Amino acid sequence: MSAPDRGGHGPERESAAQPAPPKIRLRGLRKAFGSKQVLDGVDLDVRARHSMVILGGSGSGKSVTIKCILGLITPDEGLVEVDGQDVSKLSRRDRAAIMDRTGMLFQNGALFDSLPVWENVTFKLLAQKRVTRTAARDVAAEALAQVGLAASVGDLSPSELSGGMQKRVALARAIAAKPDIVFFDEPTTGLDPIMGAVIDGLIVDVVERLGATAFSITHDMASARRIGDDAAMIHKGRIVWNGAADSLGHTGNAMVDQFANGEREGPIQMELRK
Numbered sequence: 431m432s433a434p435d436r437g438g439h440g441p442e443r444e445s446a447a448q449p450a451p452p453k454i455r456l457r458g459l460r461k462a463f464g465s466k467q468v469l470d471g472v473d474l475d476v477r478a479r480h481s482m483v484i485l486g487g488s489g490s491g492k493s494v495t496i497k498c499i500l501g502l503i504t505p506d507e508g509l510v511e512v513d514g515q516d517v518s519k520l521s522r523r524d525r526a527a528i529m530d531r532t533g534m535l536f537q538n539g540a541l542f543d544s545l546p547v548w549e550n551v552t553f554k555l556l557a558q559k560r561v562t563r564t565a566a567r568d569v570a571a572e573a574l575a576q577v578g579l580a581a582s583v584g585d586l587s588p589s590e591l592s593g594g595m596q597k598r599v600a601l602a603r604a605i606a607a608k609p610d611i612v613f614f615d616e617p618t619t620g621l622d623p624i625m626g627a628v629i630d631g632l633i634v635d636v637v638e639r640l641g642a643t644a645f646s647i648t649h650d651m652a653s654a655r656r657i658g659d660d661a662a663m664i665h666k667g668r669i670v671w672n673g674a675a676d677s678l679g680h681t682g683n684a685m686v687d688q689f690a691n692g693e694r695e696g697p698i699q700m701e702l703r704k
Contacts, residue, residue: 453478453643459508468494470667481644483658491667492647533609537616539600541588548584551603573602594625605636614646618653630656
């Protein structure tokens with residue numbers, strides 16, 4: 431599968447003279463758990479209608495960053511803005527309105543085994559009573575079609591699906607409510623290289639179709655290049671580089687290039703447990 435064209439999500443790209451404000455803006459984000467400083471001053475801008483990929487090793491702070499944006503974790507210090515709004519100062523209703531416009535693809539799918547596929551896909555819409563159960567089947571069929579699955583898959587249980595099909599269903603759930611921000615947590619984990627490329631292609635297609643902003647975390651370099659417009663690397667709780675995703679592996683930043691190329695020797699050294 432060839433890499434998709436990441437030239438843009440539409441003709442309305444911002445001009446060089448008048449750059450659009452970032453969809454997501456992080457400044458000085460800090461978070462510690464006990465004596466462990468996980469985020470140590472994260473600064474990052476995510477461009478509207480672009481795909482940002484965050485790279486980093488285990489424990490570098492990738493997942494905590496997403497959880498701070500989503501409001502699942504409260505940072506100790508710093509600013510999280512979505513559409514220019516400081517989310518920490520929003521009322522519960524206004525914050526919920528932002529969350530209603532987001533979708534999430536979890537690392538392991540996180541499908542509900544006790545529910546058929548169509549209910550999994552439309553779980554958020556049903557829980558919020560935004561659709562009737564009859565209408566939900568049509569919504570699920572539409573979302574499943576966008577990820578290359580037949581409507582009949584909706585009547586199956588998650589346990590009847592292969593790993594790749596489960597990931598597609600999880601992607602269908604992430605886009606069913608037509609969000610304008612979609613988060614992807616290690617979208618190709620547990621998939622073989624071919625299925626990983628298929629999922630990446632579907633992610634690019636559905637995000638562009640929605641005109642959405644994508645925010646992904648991954649350690650899969652091939653995936654990062656396929657799905658990303660922009661990329662950033664987090665190391666020891668700080669953003670140490672950001673730039674074009676297609677430059678990964680030859681950025682000129684020794685830390686990023688070591689990580690992207692999977693090299694043992696370099697400035698990043700594995701820390702031993704004491």
